[in-house]
Amino acid sequence: MTAERGGFAALDSCVHCGFCLQACPTFLATGDEADGPRGRIELMRGLERGTLTAHDPTVTTHLDRCLGCRGCEPVCPSGVGYGQGLEAARERLAAARGVSPLTRAALAVLTTAGPGRMVYALARALRATGLPALLAGWSRPRFALGMLAATKPQGGKGRQGAATGGGAPGRPLPPTAALLFRGCVMDGLFSHVHDATVRTLAVNGYAAAEVPGQVCCGALHAHAGLTEEAHALARANIAAFGDGDAPIVVNSAGCGAQLKAYGSRAFAARVRDVTELLATAGPRPGAALKGRVAYDPPCHLLHAQRIADPPFRVLAAIPDLEVVTLADAAQCCGGAGMYTLVEPRLSRAVLAPKIETLRAAAPDLVATGNPGCVMQIGAGLRAAGLAIPAVHPVELLDASYRRAGFYA
Numbered sequence: 001m002t003a004e005r006g007g008f009a010a011l012d013s014c015v016h017c018g019f020c021l022q023a024c025p026t027f028l029a030t031g032d033e034a035d036g037p038r039g040r041i042e043l044m045r046g047l048e049r050g051t052l053t054a055h056d057p058t059v060t061t062h063l064d065r066c067l068g069c070r071g072c073e074p075v076c077p078s079g080v081g082y083g084q085g086l087e088a089a090r091e092r093l094a095a096a097r098g099v100s101p102l103t104r105a106a107l108a109v110l111t112t113a114g115p116g117r118m119v120y121a122l123a124r125a126l127r128a129t130g131l132p133a134l135l136a137g138w139s140r141p142r143f144a145l146g147m148l149a150a151t152k153p154q155g156g157k158g159r160q161g162a163a164t165g166g167g168a169p170g171r172p173l174p175p176t177a178a179l180l181f182r183g184c185v186m187d188g189l190f191s192h193v194h195d196a197t198v199r200t201l202a203v204n205g206y207a208a209a210e211v212p213g214q215v216c217c218g219a220l221h222a223h224a225g226l227t228e229e230a231h232a233l234a235r236a237n238i239a240a241f242g243d244g245d246a247p248i249v250v251n252s253a254g255c256g257a258q259l260k261a262y263g264s265r266a267f268a269a270r271v272r273d274v275t276e277l278l279a280t281a282g283p284r285p286g287a288a289l290k291g292r293v294a295y296d297p298p299c300h301l302l303h304a305q306r307i308a309d310p311p312f313r314v315l316a317a318i319p320d321l322e323v324v325t326l327a328d329a330a331q332c333c334g335g336a337g338m339y340t341l342v343e344p345r346l347s348r349a350v351l352a353p354k355i356e357t358l359r360a361a362a363p364d365l366v367a368t369g370n371p372g373c374v375m376q377i378g379a380g381l382r383a384a385g386l387a388i389p390a391v392h393p394v395e396l397l398d399a400s401y402r403r404a405g406f407y408a
């Protein structure tokens with residue numbers, strides 16, 4: 001029975017208490033019960049029972065408006081598996097009404113190797129002109145340009161160099177093998193974060209190796225209801241990473257959450273966010289960096305993977321860096337994969353309070369460990385006229401290690 005019902009069964013424990021409402025960014029933005037978890041659970045139950053159809057505009061509107069941020073899960077006293085239920089509902093919606101041409105096009109462009117290579121190369125070329133940063137703003141096309149501008153390495157170019165690694169003073173042991181998960185958006189637009197990941201891991205005794213044959217994690221497909229395609233990508237990744245026991249290191253919270261949700265428990269048990277791995281026995285302190293950084297936890301790190309402390313431990317390894325935690329930091333930024341493209345109005349409404357909090361706090365930087373969050377928050381800050389770059393936490397640790405002389 002449960003197997004037939006799939007993820008819908010995870011909704012059964014909902015007792016309608018409403019504790020989740022204030023943790024839901026879309027409910028806070030619209031004030032509509034149907035835009036909150038409790039209302040959506042009723043819609044999903046109706047969809048499962050057949051009392052509501054996949055073509056009912058109430059169902060489609062309010063389920064499409066869900067960010068999938070899972071901010072409703074940790075606050076639920078009944079342990080409702082909202083994310084599993086949503087995935088089952090979205091699979092049913094996608095089977096009944098198909099997937100929009102915009103979503104299909106974005107998936108093809110962002111997550112498949114051939115078209116992706118070309119599009120990411122063009123995007124990097126456009127980014128290098130500096131025009132996206134100049135033209136960034138709130139309209140749909142200008143926000144997209146701001147997102148692209150936010151992917152630019154903040155530390156400048158030509159900063160490669162090998163870490164002295166496990167052989168650094170005081171750490172004579174041979175390095176531990178780890179396998180780098182590259183992803184698609186991360187690899188196309190954030191290769192500097194991959195470089196920083198490899199270098200900072202090396203300083204902490206890990207040798208991160210490349211894994212041929214790996215593919216997109218499938219998170220964007222699963223969120224769109226394309227479960228079969230997501231499963232096919234999962235099978236390809238499980239085959240590519242093999243059945244050894246080396247940790248699989250991920251620096252994108254969305255990818256990490258998806259990889260940990262693969263059906264293979266042995267595979268999922270090996271997946272580690274880069275901050276998790278760095279915090280296992282450290283990380284080693286670097287040189288001082290002066291400034292104030294606001295840490296913004298990605299939903300798929302904090303809510304989906306329940307990783308709260310390791311990013312703070314990474315930032316705490318940087319002397320003199322002041323880490324500020326903002327009141328609404330745990331609220332979704334509104335990026336949510338392709339949500340920012342397909343639901344732009346509500347996405348910006350969810351982002352707005354975070355930008356205002358950042359305006360008031362005026363940090364020098366925002367640190368967040370997910371490409372979508374870097375792009376969404378970075379674009380919002382730029383559109384709001386705030387010169388506050390958004391970076392991945394390992395970029396800051398990397399800069400600190402460089403200053404400390406850890407790199408050849």
Ligand code: SF4
Nearest residue numbers: 014015017018020076
């Ligand atoms: S999902 Fe959890 S917190 Fe929300 S109404 Fe149901 S039982 Fe209460």
Ligand code: SF4
Nearest residue numbers: 024066067069070072
């Ligand atoms: S996943 Fe996020 S947007 Fe969706 S109901 Fe839960 S808290 Fe609200």
